[in-house]
Amino acid sequence: MSIQKMRGAIHGAAKALGLDDDTRRAVIGQVTKKTFGTEKTSTTRLTEPECQAVLDEFQRRGWTGPKKKFWKESDRPKARKVHAQWGELKRFGAIEAKERKALHAWIRRQFNLPANVTADPDMMAEDDLDRVIDALKAWIRRLKAEQAKGE
Known part of the structure; x- marks a missing residue:
């Protein structure tokens, strides 16, 4: 997943969990400070590993993940x-x-x-x-x- 999609997934996950903007930013800050030592609250400043850590936290809180596009596996x-x-x-x-x-x-x-x-x-x-x-x-x-x- 590209970093842009990960950032979008963070916003989608926060919305799905019913988090407002301030709460979403607080969660991002807590995760980045705990995991990487620097508190970041904006998704635009997150690196790919930081985005993944935030998504993991949202999954721990009950988010089921982004809706995946499904296509049938080829018979060939x-x-x-x-x-x-x-x-x-x-x-x-x-x-x-x-x-x-x-x-x-x-x-x-x-x-x-x-x-x-x-x-x-x-x-x-x-x-x-x-x-x-x-x-x-x-x-x-x-x-x-x-x-x-x-x-």
């Missing part, structure tokens, strides 16, 4: 592989957004697809999926090699 193994590799790139920090539209945009750029050709792995031909999988594997291999050099 190669399409699932593409989505899994995209998620792995997100975990490596190589990409900002894990959403499908970001994946579609990357596929369009990588393979110079015209606007009338689908970039959705769930609808692509098997040979096109093989090319996408190979490109994602190569990207992941490069990241792992860079990570190994840094250790």
Whole structure:
């Protein structure tokens, strides 16, 4: 989740819990001071770990989490592989957004697809999926090699 979405989730969580603006700011201040040693009361000043700590606190207080968009998992193994590799790139920090539209945009750029050709792995031909999988594997291999050099 991007930091902007985390900040929005903090506001949504506070609203769902019935917290007014002052109470929300007080909770943010308490969490950041206790966890990170500096009291911050504005979401715009929070870092990603601080946002996560505040969201964890709201969950401890009974917030069930943001409403997640649901999409059906693909029946096609190669399409699932593409989505899994995209998620792995997100975990490596190589990409900002894990959403499908970001994946579609990357596929369009990588393979110079015209606007009338689908970039959705769930609808692509098997040979096109093989090319996408190979490109994602190569990207992941490069990241792992860079990570190994840094250790």
